[in-house]
Amino acid sequence: MPLGSLFSARLRWSLAGLGLAVLVLTAASMVVTGEHPLHAAYVTLLDLFAINDPIGHGRARQILQLLNGLIGLLILPVLVAATLEAFGTFRSASTLRRPPRGLAGHVVLLGLGKIGTRVLARLHEMNVPVVCVEEDPEARGIPLARRLKVPCVIGDVTDEGVLEAAKIGRASALLAVTSVDATNLEAALYARSLHPLLRVSLRLFDDDFATAVYRTLRAAHPGALTRSRSVSSLAAPAFAGAMMGRQVLGAIPVERRVLLFAALDVAGRAELEGRTVAEAFRPGSWRVIALDTSGPAERSADLASPGGQGGGGLVWDLHPGYVLRPGDRVVLAATRHGLGSLLGRRRREDGTRASGA
Known part of the structure; x- marks a missing residue:
């Protein structure tokens, strides 16, 4: 462990000053007595620790002995301070850091569960200063915060003084990502009462509730930036895509909606x-954005995978007058309801044909 991490700068300067004083006294003893440097250093140390006999003659030597005794008295409190600082450093190595004084422009991250841990890691990669607030000292993200030396406040965010300890008044943003909607909302409202222009992002479970919270906070604080998102709503397209097989290529959240990209056969x-x-083109439902030009035999079941375009490729600049043929496969940008409508009609038509046969 480097010396700078064990002792403070003030203590290091004190130790350096005392060491320099001992060297000066040793040199002075050499000049006054004419002794060998090693013997002069030995006599100086005896005088420093007050274990040398008093000098009965030689005024200069007596003055040196008195100065050595004075420096020896100064060494004792410095040694005690060094011991206490080293002990405190070793003990704090396994504890969480507290938010430093004067911290400003940071992000207050509320909750160090599964999502909070990933958010903390990402913010650290982006070199964004973070202060974490977590009620459970054994939460999933506590070891990561300790390893990254991120300041943490352990306590219930609904208790008075917890957000103040995280320096919320000088923060740039609040990310409330606990698993309890009420806690996230209460923290956001209290933070806004302390810092009206604070940027706030909330994690909420119910999408309708998230919409209502977003509209209310936006109306109450029109000059601040507010975002509330339902994690279940954002994750739903990914689960739907997995259930649909390889048709859904990806999903992009756009404000409170999700835009899906899917590959469908025209036939x-x-x-x-x-x-x-x-x-x-159906406004608000779907739009054809690309055409897969590979032949039916060369097409991959998954356009999103590497090499999934077979021997052809995707044509993105389709002419609006191009007529879609039964053998074509297209890439659509669609809403959830629009894609569900397309797939649902196809299944209903296939079921009707099967029953008629």
Whole structure:
């Protein structure tokens, strides 16, 4: 462990000053007595620790002995301070840091569960200063915060003084990502009462509740930036995509909605087959954005995987007058309801044909 991490700068300067004083006294003893440097240093140390006999003659030597005794008295409190600082350093190595004085422009992260831990790691990678607030000292993200030396406040955020200890008044943003909606909302409201222009991002479970909170906070604090997101709502497209197989290529959250990208065969879809790209466009539901030009035998089941475009490729600049043929496969940008409508109609039509046969 480096010396700088054990002792404070003030203590290091004190030790250096005392060491320099001992060297000066040793040199003075050499000049006065004419002794060998090693013997002069030995006599000086005896005088420092007050274990040498008093000098009966030689005024200069007596003055040196008195000075050595005075320096020896100064050494004792410095040694005690060094011992206490070293002990405190070793003990604090296994404890959490407290927010330093004067901290400003940081992000207050509320909750160090599964999501909070990932957010903390990402913010640290981006070199964003963070102060964490967590009620459970055994939470998942506590070891990570300790390892990254991120300041933490252990306590219930709804208790008075906890957010103040995290320097919320000088923070740039609040990320409330605990698993309890009421805690996140209460923390956001209290933080806004202390810092009206604070940027706030809330994690909420119910999407309707998240929408209501967003509108209320935006109306109450129009000059501040507010975001509330339902994690379950944002994760729903990924689960839906997994259930649909390889049709859904990805999902992008846009404000309070999710935009899906899916690969669909044109054959058997009345909304697409025989229509131009412009005619197939349904505002608010779906839009054709690309055409897979690979042949039916060369097509991969997953366009999102490397090499998934087979021997052809994707044409992105489709002419609005291009007529979609039964053998085509297209990439759509669609809402959840729009994609569900396309897939649902196809299943209903297939079921009707099967029952008629």
